[in-house]
Amino acid sequence: MKMQNNPEGLGIYVHIPFCVRKCNYCDFLSFTAAKETKEAYFDALKREMDSYCGAGHQKPRTIYFGGGTPSSVEPEYIEDILCHMKKCFSIDIWKQLEVTLEVNPKTVDxxxxxxxxxxxxxxxxxxxxxxxxxxxxxxxxxxxxxxxxESFYEAREAGFDNISVDVMAALPGQSLEKYKETLERVVLLQPEHISSYSLIVEEGTPFEKLYGEGAPKEHMLPDEELDRKMYQLTQKLLKDHGYHRYEISNYAKPGRESKHNSSYWERIPYIGLGLGASSFFDGKRYQNTSDMKQYLKHSQDRNIRVVEEEVIGRKEAMEEFMFLGLRKTKGVLKSDFKHFFGTEMENIYGTVLKSLSAQQVLIEEEDVVRLSEYGLDVSNMVLSHFLLEEER
Ligand code: SF4
Structure with a gap:
């Protein structure tokens, strides 16, 4: 297929939907599967990749195996995909790429x-x-x-010097003290990166039946005030241990920010390979089918594989520029906005910028627009103000 050249490089995401067991809170596209399904899936992934071969000289900048639990399958499958990728995309210096694998303890040795x-x-x-x-x-x-x-130490022993650890806040019945203990134990290990997300009770999960709206144990979820205290604690404790917050939920040692995730917030094009994976390139967003049978049969045929295609118009692109860019603590540049959209940010968002600055949730410093610490804590509310009613 044809694709515009992307001088800044492409992100490549590979979705591995297999897990050992489904977690009680999870609504990701993930499930258990037999060996034959896994084998067929990795073949289908290679066929999907083939459909991108010859799409100009696309240079990947990052590769990310996510899921699901990519570490739950035999490593040979992952290796096979990486080898195939080298044939399909223009990869000169492999070592310069950030290649991430999501791992769950107890699935590795x-x-x-x-x-x-x-x-x-x-x-x-x-x-x-x-x-x-x-x-x-x-x-x-x-x-x-x-x-x-055990997994963490084994990874270090094998020579991994760039490890991120995910933790969760706002769990049912979780006290501030308990959450603090988790953070303290994690920082003792000195991973290079830490992500902390508050639990969201998702529709259709076992957690919804217990903790969803009107469910018997809903009262066990931390209230908004405790949730915010957990947010603030994360920021302070991790800062004291040398981690800087570079996105609402992500913290890193200097230079160890996730390049792959940063690409999403900077609207750098990416290809998503696999079941239900989404892609963004040539000004459009695409979504692959979530139907395994269909994917296995038609992964090479984008007319069947892609079930959603959305042209990102000027209005949506401006909204995304603000929503995604303001998730980063360094914020966005007014000069970038002008470069992309040919108009001053104030012409589109002047009133919103003024009002949010007055509420001290947003800071304007010459060319930079960013959220304040309080703004980051209440980011959902703040970011909703950047929805535009009509194209200007
Ligand atoms: S994707 Fe992650 S959260 Fe979901 S079931 Fe698998 S391991 Fe659990």
Whole structure:
């Protein structure tokens, strides 16, 4: 297929939808599957990749295996995909790419870590969520804290020097103290990156039946005030340990920000390969089918594989520029807005900027527009102000 050249490079996301067991809060496109399905899926992924071959000399800038649990499948499958990628895309200097693999404790061993290292994976994102056994059980995770520690040390031993750890806040019955303990134990390990997300009770999950609106245990969810205190604690504790917040929920040691995720917030084009994966390039967003049978049969045929295609018009592009860009603590540049849209940011958002600055949730410093610390804490409310009613 044809694709415009992207001088800044492309992000490549590969979705691996397989998990050992479904967690109680999870609404991601993930499930358990038989070996035959996994085999067929990896073949289908390669056929999808083939449909991009010859799309000009596209240079990937980042590769990200997400899921699901990519570490739950045999490493040979991941290696096979990476080899195929080298044939399909223009990759000159492999080592310069950020290649991330999402890993769950208890799905890896020292042999797997060595294989990952050898095949060129250089960044690990580990799902821990909590260091408390009762919280891990409540979430339905397959591992305990010791499993996580074992995996973490094994990864270090195998030579991984760029590890991110995911934790969760606002869990049912979670106190500020318990959450603090999780953070304190994680920073002792000195991972290069930490993500902390508040639990969202998603539709159709076992958690919805227990903690959803009107459900019997809804009262066990932390209230808004406690949720905010957890946010503020994360910021302070991680800052004291040398992590800077570079996005609403993401913290890193200097220079260890996730390049792949930063591309999303900077609207850099990316290709999403796999079941339900979304892509953004040539000014359009695309969504692959979530129907496994259909994907396995038609992954190479974009007319069947792609079930949604949205042209990002000028209005949507401006909204995205603000929504996504303001998630970053460094904010957005007015000069970039003018460069992309040919008009001053004030011409489109003048009233909103003034009003949000007066409420001290937004800061304007010459060319820079960014959210204040308080603005980051209440970002959902703030960002909603950047929706435009009509194209100007
Ligand atoms: S491991 Fe991740 S993707 Fe799999 S079920 Fe749990 S939360 Fe969902």
């Amino acid at each position: 020292s042999k797997k870590w060595k294989q990952y290292k050898q095949m060129g994976i250089n960044r690990i994102s580990m799902g821990l969520q909590s260091t408390h056994e009762e919280e891990l059980k409540l979430l339905g995770r397959i591992h305990d804290y010791d499993d996580f520690l």
